[in-house]
Amino acid sequence: MGLGKIAILGGGQLGLMLLQAAADLHLECAVMDPDGEAPARAFTAEFVQGDLKDTEAVLAFVRGARAELVTVEIEHVSVEALYQLQREGIRVYPQPEVLELIGDKTAQKKFYLEHGIPTAPFWEVGGKADVLALLENKTVQLPLYQKAGRGGYDGRGVVALTTADDVERALDIAGYLEEAAVAATELCVIVARNVAGKARAYPAVESMYYRQANMVDYLLTPSHLPGEILEQAAELALRVAEAFNCIGLLAVEMFYTAQGQLWVNECAPRPHNTGHHTIEACATSQYSQHLRAITGLPLGETHLREHAATVNLVGAEGHSGPAVYEGLAACMEHAGVYVHLYGKKETRPFRKMGHVTLLGSSAQEVAERIAMVKQTLRVVSKRGAA
Amino acid sequence: MGLGKIAILGGGQLGLMLLQAAADLHLECAVMDPDGEAPARAFTAEFVQGDLKDTEAVLAFVRGARAELVTVEIEHVSVEALYQLQREGIRVYPQPEVLELIGDKTAQKKFYLEHGIPTAPFWEVGGKADVLALLENKTVQLPLYQKAGRGGYDGRGVVALTTADDVERALDIAGYLEEAAVAATELCVIVARNVAGKARAYPAVESMYYRQANMVDYLLTPSHLPGEILEQAAELALRVAEAFNCIGLLAVEMFYTAQGQLWVNECAPRPHNTGHHTIEACATSQYSQHLRAITGLPLGETHLREHAATVNLVGAEGHSGPAVYEGLAACMEHAGVYVHLYGKKETRPFRKMGHVTLLGSSAQEVAERIAMVKQTLRVVSKRGAA
Numbered sequence: 001m002g003l004g005k006i007a008i009l010g011g012g013q014l015g016l017m018l019l020q021a022a023a024d025l026h027l028e029c030a031v032m033d034p035d036g037e038a039p040a041r042a043f044t045a046e047f048v049q050g051d052l053k054d055t056e057a058v059l060a061f062v063r064g065a066r067a068e069l070v071t072v073e074i075e076h077v078s079v080e081a082l083y084q085l086q087r088e089g090i091r092v093y094p095q096p097e098v099l100e101l102i103g104d105k106t107a108q109k110k111f112y113l114e115h116g117i118p119t120a121p122f123w124e125v126g127g128k129a130d131v132l133a134l135l136e137n138k139t140v141q142l143p144l145y146q147k148a149g150r151g152g153y154d155g156r157g158v159v160a161l162t163t164a165d166d167v168e169r170a171l172d173i174a175g176y177l178e179e180a181a182v183a184a185t186e187l188c189v190i191v192a193r194n195v196a197g198k199a200r201a202y203p204a205v206e207s208m209y210y211r212q213a214n215m216v217d218y219l220l221t222p223s224h225l226p227g228e229i230l231e232q233a234a235e236l237a238l239r240v241a242e243a244f245n246c247i248g249l250l251a252v253e254m255f256y257t258a259q260g261q262l263w264v265n266e267c268a269p270r271p272h273n274t275g276h277h278t279i280e281a282c283a284t285s286q287y288s289q290h291l292r293a294i295t296g297l298p299l300g301e302t303h304l305r306e307h308a309a310t311v312n313l314v315g316a317e318g319h320s321g322p323a324v325y326e327g328l329a330a331c332m333e334h335a336g337v338y339v340h341l342y343g344k345k346e347t348r349p350f351r352k353m354g355h356v357t358l359l360g361s362s363a364q365e366v367a368e369r370i371a372m373v374k375q376t377l378r379v380v381s382k383r384g385a386a
Numbered sequence: 387m388g389l390g391k392i393a394i395l396g397g398g399q400l401g402l403m404l405l406q407a408a409a410d411l412h413l414e415c416a417v418m419d420p421d422g423e424a425p426a427r428a429f430t431a432e433f434v435q436g437d438l439k440d441t442e443a444v445l446a447f448v449r450g451a452r453a454e455l456v457t458v459e460i461e462h463v464s465v466e467a468l469y470q471l472q473r474e475g476i477r478v479y480p481q482p483e484v485l486e487l488i489g490d491k492t493a494q495k496k497f498y499l500e501h502g503i504p505t506a507p508f509w510e511v512g513g514k515a516d517v518l519a520l521l522e523n524k525t526v527q528l529p530l531y532q533k534a535g536r537g538g539y540d541g542r543g544v545v546a547l548t549t550a551d552d553v554e555r556a557l558d559i560a561g562y563l564e565e566a567a568v569a570a571t572e573l574c575v576i577v578a579r580n581v582a583g584k585a586r587a588y589p590a591v592e593s594m595y596y597r598q599a600n601m602v603d604y605l606l607t608p609s610h611l612p613g614e615i616l617e618q619a620a621e622l623a624l625r626v627a628e629a630f631n632c633i634g635l636l637a638v639e640m641f642y643t644a645q646g647q648l649w650v651n652e653c654a655p656r657p658h659n660t661g662h663h664t665i666e667a668c669a670t671s672q673y674s675q676h677l678r679a680i681t682g683l684p685l686g687e688t689h690l691r692e693h694a695a696t697v698n699l700v701g702a703e704g705h706s707g708p709a710v711y712e713g714l715a716a717c718m719e720h721a722g723v724y725v726h727l728y729g730k731k732e733t734r735p736f737r738k739m740g741h742v743t744l745l746g747s748s749a750q751e752v753a754e755r756i757a758m759v760k761q762t763l764r765v766v767s768k769r770g771a772a
Contacts, residue, residue, distance in 0.1 A: 019429065023429045026402075026428070026727045028428045041431055042415075044431065046428075047431065292718070296715070297718050298715055305691060329682070329684055332678070335669070335687050338410075339410070340411070341410075
């Protein structure tokens with residue numbers, strides 16, 4: 001092939017789906033993950049268990065695999081190791097500088113400001129005292145979000161300061177306060193940019209919330225928003241990828257505010273959970289697209305082939321232990337239903353155990369399929385409810 | 387999951403694509419193949435190199451893997467081992483009796499006759515003397531095919547007796563003579579039948595020939611034939627799967643004769659090279675469908691999402707050695723092009739190195755894409771032409 005072996009940092013579900021796509025062109029991959037039972041492990045001949053933040057471990061893994069190319073399925077990796085590998089002549093996409101910048105949320109916000117990329121107004125804070133002072137002197141007003149500059153992940157390092165009572169819960173950590181985009185629509189546009197600098201955006205995906213639980217209920221595409229807004233969102237995402245000079249995928253999360261503005265929230269330079277549907281719903285899956293981008297191949301088309309939604313399959317409340325997929329066969333009886341299970345042995349409440357992509361010829365058909373899946377499929381423990 | 391580990395006999399490209407589909411539901415697989423560099427090897431944690439015809443080797447592989455289910459990507463395996471595994475309580479799909487029957491082409495022809503399944507008229511022969519005698523006494527007339535009962539594979543064990551000069555080349559082997567379906571259209575209908583006995587057929591695929599070289603040029607679906615003929619073909623294929631009582635996929639190759647008859651030619655109880663397009667073109671890929679069928683899940687839909695064709699990517703004439711995919715990037719610049727490479731290190735003239743699926747909104751669009759791929763993509767040797 002001449003495309004060379006790829007080392008993937010992270011063997012979770014995103015790594016697993018990268019492997020599935022890599023097999024199309026028979027791009028050999030080696031995978032490293034701290035979890036010896038990581039989802040990707042069963043689907044690669046080369047798996048190394050190790051800490052992705054450990055510089056020496058990452059160096060040993062990539063050198064041992066004789067990889068020509070390194071990529072990630074998670075941002076929380078040793079950027080130092082990636083810089084070193086780059087110096088050794090190994091191609092690293094996303095580039096270490098992109099991961100470094102995105103790894104510091106405060107730096108990311110400043111970057112948007114410097115590059116004229118619209119984002120929610122924000123104020124840097126050193127800790128809780130700064131938060132209280134900014135509120136005191138009325139520089140800022142509730143509702144706000146406080147976000148840690150580093151170490152935030154999957155909801156950690158973020159606190160919503162909505163009412164005066166919440167202020168006590170302010171984090172004593174460096175980061176920033178951000179104006180909350182009230183009643184905004186959440187969109188994500190995934191962009192791919194290849195080695196030649198060519199870029200393409202996927203149609204925006206809208207996050208639909210359970211308002212009560214403040215939890216994403218399902219992801220929908222095309223979004224409900226007017227076409228011109230979606231075009232603006234795509235253009236904005238492409239502009240962000242260009243500003244980062246990022247190679248590979250960049251998932252650009254944004255808000256469409258009640259005032260009609262698009263604000264970039266944050267970015268992830270890797271395959272993204274809002275892009276699972278691209279496997280069945282788009283002309284090129286995000287996983288194939290990432291591999292095309294980083295191996296120097298031309299990008300594939302990104303258009304939707306049908307209406308689509310993704311429902312995350314999370315562990316049922318009250319269930320911890322060996323996972324059982326209740327209703328799997330019943331769910332798969334239906335048309336337009338694509339179940340993906342990540343092979344995690346143990347379920348826990350709200351743990352991401354899989355996802356289901358629903359396709360349909362209309363938004364209405366997709367909506368009916370979403371309802372069916374939610375009524376039918378549940379991840380419980382073999383041991384029963386706790 | 388409770389779906390259990392799957393042992394796959396054969397790790398060629400069909401095994402590789404089974405693995406890709408197995409990863410959707412995280413069905414763990416172990417793979418055995420005689421070739422230590424088999425296409426599937428890089429994409430499974432469990433690979434055993436071994437002879438698939440060696441009963442003890444197959445038994446050791448399946449028992450060692452602690453598989454609950456055994457399947458095949460090739461028919462040429464130890465049926466004896468499969469019967470033994472079945473006796474040990476391991477599920478084997480396709481069933482050993484199906485593989486045994488299909489492994490003997492003469493028995494297969496008789497089976498069609500007994501079950502009222504239309505097939506080309508045939509005459510059993512013990513060897514060359516029988517061929518000559520049948521011609522002599524005018525029981526048969528040219529053009530004919532002579533087929534070996536056993537051991538035929540990929541064109542071996544088949545000889546076309548078209549003119550009187552060909553008769554000298556008749557095989558001195560047990561098998562049968564068959565009336566050649568002159569100017570017939572070749573179709574293949576892939577059927578899936580699950581543990582519950584439910585079955586579904588994919589839309590028929592038509593093999594388009596280079597008439598000069600007697601070589602398949604590309605596979606097309608939907609076929610050019612009228613819809614009612616295609617419906618009859620689907621019904622016939624479902625009837626054949628039912629007659630075999632086969633679980634899993636059954637690819638039913640047939641002729642639509644110049645006289646307007648459908649004749650079943652032969653069957654393969656596994657994923658089939660005429661079904662590669664189902665990955666991108668159909669609602670459920672044949673690989674996912676096979677896994678659904680054998681694991682006891684309901685079958686997925688089989689309809690075409692777009693017009694499709696598959697071009698086999700074979701080694702260029704005059705080229706033997708380390709494979710290089712000339713024009714790969716140029717080919718992937720185009721819309722509707724899905725390249726699959728099997729990762730075979732060495733190319734040889736006409737060796738199957740990959741395939742390209744072309745999708746389009748019309749037969750015309752697909753035809754243009756076929757032409758583009760043929761002009762653009764070539765598998766050559768790094769060493770250059772011999």
